[in-house]
Amino acid sequence: VQLVESGGRLVRPGGSLRVSCEGSGFSFSDYTMNWVRQAPGKGPEWVSSISSGRSYINYADSVRGRFTISKDDAKNSLFLHMNSLRADDTAVYYCARDLLDRFGDFPSPFDLWGQGTLVSVSS
Amino acid sequence: EIVMTQSPATLSVSPGERATLSCRASQSISKNLAWYQQKPGQAPRLLIHTSSTRATGVPARFSGSGSMTEFTLTISSLQSEDFAVYYCQQYNKWPPLFGPGTKVDLK
Numbered sequence: 001v002q003l004v005e006s007g008g009r010l011v012r013p014g015g016s017l018r019v020s021c022e023g024s025g026f027s028f029s030d031y032t033m034n035w036v037r038q039a040p041g042k043g044p045e046w047v048s049s050i051s052s053g054r055s056y057i058n059y060a061d062s063v064r065g066r067f068t069i070s071k072d073d074a075k076n077s078l079f080l081h082m083n084s085l086r087a088d089d090t091a092v093y094y095c096a097r098d099l100l101d102r103f104g105d106f107p108s109p110f111d112l113w114g115q116g117t118l119v120s121v122s123s
Numbered sequence: 124e125i126v127m128t129q130s131p132a133t134l135s136v137s138p139g140e141r142a143t144l145s146c147r148a149s150q151s152i153s154k155n156l157a158w159y160q161q162k163p164g165q166a167p168r169l170l171i172h173t174s175s176t177r178a179t180g181v182p183a184r185f186s187g188s189g190s191m192t193e194f195t196l197t198i199s200s201l202q203s204e205d206f207a208v209y210y211c212q213q214y215n216k217w218p219p220l221f222g223p224g225t226k227v228d229l230k
Binding site: 109 | 155157159165166167168169172178179210212214215216217218219220221222223224
């Protein structure tokens with residue numbers, strides 16, 4: 001049972017990037033999945049969630065309108081498309097699985113995390 | 124938006140001692156509180172959810188308590204592998220928010 005992120009790299013301010021996460025060892029399509037980021041020396045910050053049936057999608061205010069979450073259940077994959085990147089988007093980006101099914105009404109703790117992928121935004 | 128605070132920022136403990144970490148929410152979150160452990164270079168690991176329920180595989184020396192706005196994580200007898208940063212997280216309402224963390228280091 002694991003999650004593996006990829007795609008992080010150095011990007012110029014204003015640029016775009018897509019990071020990916022592949023799940024294995026569990027029924028990926030049955031779970032709500034999330035992106036959580038952590039800036040250097042800071043605590044984790046939830047970024048976005050997508051439900052198992054894509055019936056709900058949520059974003060943090062800090063990324064709404066710039067980031068788009070999506071998933072491909074056939075490939076057990078989760079994506080985060082990031083546009084208009086800023087220096088304060090610099091962070092390790094983790095994908096994480098919801099522990100509890102709260103039907104989108106409420107968030108959940110995260111019981112499975114990937115190892116993270118580093119996104120650096122700098123000129 | 125709910126604000127999460129944690130105290131102390133750093134807790135210096137000797138192996139075998141008891142460690143008590145606090146987390147406070149700016150408004151009631153019922154028992155929708157989780158605790159995570161994070162070691163350098165690793166992802167956070169879920170320890171406790173619903174204030175006091177240990178996650179799968181978490182040793183019994185970790186216990187959680189509290190409700191509404193005041194929560195506590197207790198490590199009954201600190202082991203060498205427990206030196207890490209601990210975060211609380213509320214999931215009572217959107218957005219899910221983490222506290223700033225408590226670093227447990229060697230006294």
